[in-house]
Amino acid sequence: MLPEPAPEWHTTAWLNTPQPLELAQLRGKVVLLHAFQMLCPGCVAHGIPQAQRVAKLFEGAPLAVVGLHTVFEHHAAMGPESLRAFLYEYRVTFPVGIDAPGPDGDPIPCTMRAYAMQGTPTAILIDAQGRLRRQVFGQYDDLLLGAELGALLVEARQSSAAAVDAQAAEGCSDDRCARGP
Incomplete structure (x- = not known):
């Protein structure tokens, strides 16, 4: 079974970044998406660190x-201003999107539903092709995460090198290689 494209993110705002992030902007990079709630003990103790x-x-x-702040409980206590203070206090510097609320009063946020998350913390690995x-729902073992990130980074580098080789070969025939423009 081949990996499926990662669902798009549905956010209402972004913190720690000058502009909203979209998956398409991150093609060529491995992505660790960390879904959390600031009042989730597992997120604060394990996932965010x-x-x-x-x-x-x-x-x-x-x-x-x-980061993806995806709130499915205690909605009133975890608004954008509280999140901004939380990120400052915990010195979180990576970009954090605020998951869009579910439609028609659905308590499950849009991105959480799109990824069929069971709760928080949830770590999601997206390869360089998106x-x-x-x-992984819950605590993600550091060694396993490191090994999986390493494998995806090697895969990304190999894919990038193969693309460069293929591009170089386009100008070649059996009797000559023409340089690009």
Whole structure:
């Protein structure tokens, strides 16, 4: 079974980034999407610190760490102003999107529903081609996450190198190789 394209994100606002992020903008990079709620004990104790470590350890790699604040309970207590203060207090610097509310009073936010998340924290790995490769609900073992990110980064580099080789071969025939424009 081949990986499926990752669903688009449906957000109402973005924090820690000058402009909204879309998956298409991140093609060529591996994406770690960390879905959380600021009042979720597992998110605060494990998920957010893990995402921060990944952002720091993989700085300079073709990897984007993105947060998704996806609120399915205690809606009134977790608005944008509270989230802004939370991100400041916990020194979260990676971009964080605010999941759009579900339609017609649905308590499950749009992106959470699109990814069929069971709750928070949820870690989602998206490969450099924009395909959903892994989704983990709850605590994600650091070693397993690191190994899976490493494999996706190697895959991304190999895919990038193959594309360069294919592009170079376009100007070649059996008797000559023409240089590009």
